[in-house]
Amino acid sequence: MMRLLRVELHRLFSRQVVLLLMVAAVVVPLLMLVAVAREARPVTPEELADAEAVYAQQLADWEETGEEQVAQCEADEEREREASGQEVDFGCEFITAPELEWFLRPVPTFAADVERLLSALSPLLLAVGLAIGATFTAAEFATGSMGMWLTFEPRRLRVYATKLAAPALAFGLVALAAAALFVAGDWFILDSADLTAGTTAATWTSVGWMVLRIGGLGLLAALLSAALGFLVRHTAGVLGIGIGYLVVELVVRGLVPASQPWLVSVNVASWVQHGTTYYLETCAADGQGGVLCEVADRTVSFGHSALYLLVLTAVVVGLGALAFRRRDVR
Known part of the structure; x- marks a missing residue:
């Protein structure tokens, strides 16, 4: 089994398209670090002067009409409360004098932004992992290599297992390395600009686990798409399924908002962030012939998303194994 796995890893890295995708997985965090370096630049005198000019204008307007704005907001809030008979909050307490920092x-x-940026990096790595797994296995059928390979190793389940394990293990490590590279680069850039204050041991622990989860996501992505390659037997078909699913998900999200805990994108976000929230609007009759709607945030736990993604991957892998055992290979 290990000999077959080593052979598959060698075949994986001998494919030029796979190497280009691996390089892309490393280039993407480097490009993000370039953006971080631009944002970490000190505020220039010109930027400060422009901000101060706008701030002075806004402050003058506030001093002239600020009390009137707050009073009007509170009056509108009270009027709506009396009309609806419900508790209403227009957020009048947030109408305050402007501050220079706003402009x-x-x-x-580092402490405030590294996890947000890692969350933005993860879908890009996910896409690369899906492409690698799909092109590795589907190309074996398109070129006829699979049939020839089975003449050397006729035990199909062993072949199937190693052809899935190779891209999964390889890209899992690449995704892990790409996420770790971004964290190291982000720290170096922001520490050089004295922007790492507030970073604690808890911050590093959270970031470390997030990097590991991104590595695991890369492994699952390559594993799932490699299994799809056995089912569809064409790279474009696998990628078409992915794009088609995204379109369907957008439609379902809009038509059935309550379906969000069962959408792949939401569960991927929950996996990476160790839990996520989404917003759901619910409406009900108010007893006076009208309709009262409220928006509440709902939670998708990490446990839910982990089980969801693992079951989804297991089902696709199982279907791929069944198809490979029963279908002819040419």
Whole structure:
């Protein structure tokens, strides 16, 4: 089994398209680090002068009409409360005097932004992993290599297992390395700009687990798409399924908002972030002939998303194994 796995890893890295995709997985975090470096630049005198000019104008307007704005907001809030008979909050307490910081370019800090940026990186790595797994296995059927390979190793389940394990293990490590590279680069850039204040041991623990989860996501993505390659037997077909699913998900999300805990994108976000929230609007009759709607945030736990993604991958892998055992290979 290990000999077959070594052979498959060699075949994987001998494919030029796979190598290009692996390189892309490393280039993407480097490009993100370039953006971080641009944002971490100190505020220039020109930017400060422009911000101060806008701030002075806004402050003058506030001093002239601020109390009137707050009073009007509170009056509208009270009028709506009396009309609806419900508790209403227009957020009048947030109408306050402007501050200079509002008009300055936001400067990132490591503790506040690293996990947000890792969350943005993960879908890009997911896409690369899906492409690698699909092109590795589907190409074996398109070129006829699979039939020839079975003449050397006729035990199909062993062949199937190693052809899935090779891209999964390889890209899992690449995704892990890409996420770790981004974290190291982000720290170096922001530490050089004195923007790492507030970073604690808890921050590093959370970031470390997030990097590991991104590595695991890369492994699952390559594993699932490699199994789809056995089912569809064409790279374009696998990629078409992925694109088609995204379109369907957008439609379902809009038509049935309550379906969000069962959408792949939501569960991927929950996996990476160790739990996520989404917003759901619910409406009911108010007893006076009208309709009262409220928006509440709902939680998708990490346990839910982990079980969802693992079961989804297991089902696809199982179907791929069944198809490979029973279908002819030419």
